[in-house]
Amino acid sequence: MESAKKGKTQSKQPPRHPLDDWLRTDRMPHIWCPGCGIGTAFSACLSAMAATGLPKENFVMVSGIGCSARGAGYANVDSYHTTHGRAIPFATGLKLANPDLNVVVFSGDGDLFAIGGNHFIHAARRNVDLTVVCVNNYNYGMTGGQVAATTPHLAKTTTTPRGNPENPFNIPLLAFAAGAAYVARWTMLHARDLMDSIEEALKKPGFSFIEVLSPCPINYGRRNKEKALDTLHIYQEQTIIKNGAHPAELEGRQDGKIVLGKFWDVAKPSCNELYEKTCRPDFGKDHAA
Amino acid sequence: MKLWRVPLDAGHVKVTRGIVHVIEDRCKGCGYCIEYCPTHILGFSKHYNKKGYHPPQILNPDGCVHCRYCEIICPEFAIYSVEAPKPDTQPEE
Ligand SMILES: Cc1ncc(C[n+]2csc(CCOP(=O)(O)OP(=O)(O)O)c2C)c(N)n1
Ligand code: SF4
Ligand code: SF4
């Protein structure tokens, strides 16, 4: 049914989604499982890219490996599906080679913070002008639900059947401490805030990081007695928005709530800018980021 | 939209209305649009799409306020709303 509206206001709209221009529609439906939140996070990312008003040619999307990292393959912009953990080094190379590009990294928590953790901290330290969107589903979804560096303490995964004995990273704190210029956290249910945040980050020079909490009902949810909608209800009822909260206060939960918001947003010279100024003061002027 | 009290300026304020479209074969039946539509006008249809899921159907087309939340929450790019043409009986702002 295209629309149940049968009255005379019915417009004969072809079934073309507003984001179809930004999607590789020939690859739809995508591979993500029913109820997987990656699609919503990805949709927010594409909407934010569209909302900047910049042409598609200005954007490049880079992903590593994992379910979330399939994103690059669905974006109708130049995109790179790289090796596991290495999205940020590829993205850094792109930005250094062509500073006019707006480079977006869209990948998973395992890809960016386990195997790729070292790349993340150094890109943040150097303030490389990237927008990094991390879909945090608390596990390695693609490989069957193993424990990740983001799995909450005591949560069950295939490799922690008695519950995770370890504590997870507080990734906004990690990004902040390493030197990111912009740090935010939302859930995919807060899709409008997420969209606005990504748009803001895309327009901002320097290293921007956005964490998106997202359900993996198939691998994480199933082992933790959370159906897809249960996870969304947690996002609705057990979160609190505190813009400007210090990232060190985001450890675990505050009064039983997960803290969301924009935590950090400062202006500082980007990697390209510092490089040009320091190493090519005479002929780098037109390339300063 | 059902209002529990008719606003005093009801004659002047335009309530945006939307027309919802479903791209049925993209839907995977997660039900997010149905659960979070603020006016609760969506429900599962009885029929199956190509992939064997029940796509949403619009139970009350007049209730859509074109908030587009169904569109932005859908992980499948399977539902969206367009603004309905405004009836020209309402006075300009
Ligand atoms: C070098 C290397 N090591 C391990 C793997 C196996 N592997 C594929 S995806 C993945 C983890 C993905 O987790 P995450 O980034 O959180 O993505 P998700 O699937 O949860 O979205 C791993 C360990 C690999 N592909 N390459
Ligand atoms: S395994 Fe989990 S993360 Fe991967 S597509 Fe399925 S639900 Fe999403
Ligand atoms: S646009 Fe808003 S009111 Fe209309 S169907 Fe979608 S969620 Fe419901």
Ligand code: SF4
């Ligand atoms: S949110 Fe999208 S995929 Fe889920 S039921 Fe609605 S239309 Fe289908």
Ligand SMILES: [Mg+2]
């Ligand atoms: Mg993951």
